[in-house]
Amino acid sequence: MNLVLLLPEDLTAPDRARLTGRRLAHVREVHRAAVGDELAVGLLGGKMGRGRVLRLDDEALDLELTLDQAPPPKLPLTLLIAVPRPKVLNRVVAAAASLGVARIVLLNAWKVEKAYWASPRMKPENLREQLILGLEQAKDTALPDLRLARLFRPFVEDELPGLLAGGTGLMAHPGTGAAAPKVLAAPVTLAIGPEGGWVEAEVQSLLKAGLHPLDLGPRILRTETALAALVGKLF
Amino acid sequence: MNLVLLLPEDLTAPDRARLTGRRLAHVREVHRAAVGDELAVGLLGGKMGRGRVLRLDDEALDLELTLDQAPPPKLPLTLLIAVPRPKVLNRVVAAAASLGVARIVLLNAWKVEKAYWASPRMKPENLREQLILGLEQAKDTALPDLRLARLFRPFVEDELPGLLAGGTGLMAHPGTGAAAPKVLAAPVTLAIGPEGGWVEAEVQSLLKAGLHPLDLGPRILRTETALAALVGKLF
Known part of the structure; x- marks a missing residue:
């Protein structure tokens, strides 16, 4: 926690906050x-x-506040990511928030198991908690926009082309040999598939919607590693 | 496990292997x-x-082997990394191996707690296991060279200049405003500090040894996220 992130309900006056629970414990025991x-x-x-x-x-941490700095700018990046295994989901969402991704869409895919969607980790409270952990790590106060797209086809056919308008759309996909474009028109939309990859019909839909393939090379990386490496490469 | 990694002792003949334990369970239950x-x-x-x-x-998985492909090339990269918290260590080492780092040096620093060095996770068996998990993830067979440098000053003063000879040395350090060089002379040595950063005396030693500062921007990233982002940026 490099930044103690305050919620509006923590404020007891415009320049005072009272914290309890996790943040109180962290400030006492770690800081x-x-x-x-x-x-x-x-x-x-x-x-x-x-x-x-x-x-x-x-019982409490009371703070006197001086809030005078803007948070760091977001990356003009929409991350379109196939829902990862619950065990991995928290790390991916927190990492995306820490990297400054502006918008995250958790998307269904053929190789996303139905059980992933039913995981308690997919509940809005948990996803928001992971975003907040990412912001506390990175020193940021602006929550990324996060949404769930439970139906691949309607999202990709009806909404994705609009997201891409004027920007650059990329689909991480091994074996295509395609390098990242040298100059990116912002905003960027980056699609990262599930473990095991997109199936061919999904690849075709994503290409048709306007994404360009991007080959990360022969190494298969974990979702959160691939995400950070791509952000490092593109921005 | 995108690659079933065989150890020499798994071979029962030049083209036969027998596996038990973790890899047997994985092939049965996941594959x-x-x-x-x-x-x-x-x-x-x-x-x-x-x-x-x-x-x-x-009891066993018996395989008939056809081994005819070279592993992917390593990145010409030495990662010099302050020993992370035990909880984070496994992920960092496995991620470095999956990214193709050729050499990893786990280095002491002022803000590395002594207890980290005493963690069972720092034992060679565990570190090797994490490297292997990274190779299985990435589809690689070549173990990175991994060594421990328990004394910061002798390593940085006596050994680091030799590692850097002819190549590029970089030190991730916030607040310097320094961008990555456009063209990198290989091999690259990249130093990543502990949580809380290098102290000023360490920064001076690393600069004196020939490293150049590299500023990742205002966001403070977790070690494994910063590592992947830097590899994505540099290679």
């Missing part, structure tokens, strides 16, 4: 802060700055 | 293979190819 210390803080959806510790004990 | 199926296999330190399932039951 080992004391009264008078200043912490990097930010208001979810708002500005960042410093919080001076007024009180810190078993 | 759900059957007799006659072909699996992607590789021999640790050797070639890759196919393994035809001759027997698959509770």
